[in-house]
Amino acid sequence: MARLDRKVVRVDLKKDDTVKVISGRDRGKTGRVLRVDRETGKVLVEHVMMIKRHTRPNPSRQIKGGIAERESPIAVSNVLIVCPGCNKAVRIAHHLDPTAGGKVRRTRICRKCGQTLDKR
DSSP, rough: OSSSSSOOOOOOOOOEEEEEOOTTTTTTTTEEEEETTTTTTTTEETTSSEEEEEOBBBBBGBBBBBBEEEEEEGGGGGGEETTTTOEEEEEEEEEEEEEEOOOEEEEEEEEEEHHHHHHH
C-alpha cells in the first residue's frame, strides 16, 4: 500500500488514557497514553516498547551523545483501555447523551460495568 492512500484509522483512545498491552513483547504492562497517531493507527504508551536510541553529540544544539532509551509507537489493536471503575482492560462502547439545543454528545463507556471512561 502506498504511503499517500493510507486510510485514517478510527481510534477511540485519547491522550492520558490508561491502557493495558494485550499482545507483543510487553504483554501485560500498563501505561499512560502519551500520543495518538490516527494516520498510522499507533499510540505511544509510557514505559512500553522501550528502544535504545544512539545519538551523536552535537555541542551547537546542546545535545549530549550516548545511548538514550525512549518509547516506540505500538499498534492500537494491541492495547485495551483500563476502566477506572472495574479496574480491568475492557473494550469501549459509546453512549449518546442528548444535551441542550437538541445536540447529541457521544461518551465512551465501559462494556463490562457501564461506567463512563471520559474525564468530564
